Amino acid sequence: MNNKGLDIEALKESLLDAALLHVVFDGWTPAAFAAACEDAAVAPDLARVICPGGAPELAADYHRRGDRLMLARIAAEDLPGLRFRDRIAAAVRFRIEASDRELVRRGAALFALPQHAAAGAALVWGTADAIWTALGDSSRDINWYSKRATLSAVYSSTVLYWLGDESDDAADTRDFLDRRIEDVMRFEKFKAQVRENPVLGKLLAGPLRLLSQVRAPEAHNDLPGKINRQEQA
Known part of the structure; x- marks a missing residue:
């Protein structure tokens, strides 16, 4: 052909x-x-x-289209004046608002299947990476991974909540998202306290030294679960 x-x-x-x-x-x-x-x-x-890839590939394209719409809205909104946690919440809301609920519901059912689970996880990771990158994250160490893993969990749980939300203008979803981010902030505060504790600092010196050697991938082709189409050709 x-x-x-x-x-x-x-x-x-x-x-x-x-x-x-x-x-x-x-x-x-x-x-x-x-x-x-x-x-x-x-x-x-x-x-x-x-x-x-047929329909599953189109489902992935639909997800990535939502990421692009989210990024365009982040660029258009005046987010720098907000607290950082509020900027993250706004980005997640923008991403959800860029999607059709029934199409996302169908996508969730698809990517819950074992044969598509890895692709679904990679898409969520890509969304979290897009948000952090758009908000100016410059970490290149273990924090690069922990930030995206944490936000992936927040985003995924918020989307699942939104799928069943019948409140006006998804008000309950916004409250749920705020609670999840508050939980993350408490955890981050706890981690800082652990690092500053002299006794725990000594006990964890070895593991922390090892973690300090972890570096972010140099190219986005290294994102977990991402397929290199050139290798498939």
Whole structure:
């Protein structure tokens, strides 16, 4: 098949847009993918070339589209004047507001399956990384990992809460998010107290020395669970 001259990214965006109309009813399934091909007027054989992962790959693209919308809103909002914890909360809210609840519900069901769990975890990690990077995180040591792991847990639990939230304007979700961030702040305060304690400091000197050697990955291709498409070719 000669794909010269085709705008692959544009075709894939068209497939995604078309799929969203069917995912609400069929989930991120082969049936939704086939319907998207028909609606977008993309031949099935060509669709498998530009989107070899089928519906699950489109689900991942939808998640990453939400990340881009979130980053655009972070850049447009006046966040520097807020406390740092409030900036994080705002970013998580922006990310949730960039998504359709039913599409996310369908995606959660997909990425809960064992064969897609690693990809789902990588997407959540990518969202946490995008937030920290957008907010100016410059850590390159073990804190690079701990910040993203903690925020991944906060984001995931908040999304799950939001999926069942029936309050006006998702007010209960905002309160839930604030409580989760407060829990994280308490934990960070506890860690600081442990480091400053002379007795515990001596006991943990060895492990802390080892952890100090950990460095953040040099390239985002090293993110946990991320697939290098060049290696698959």
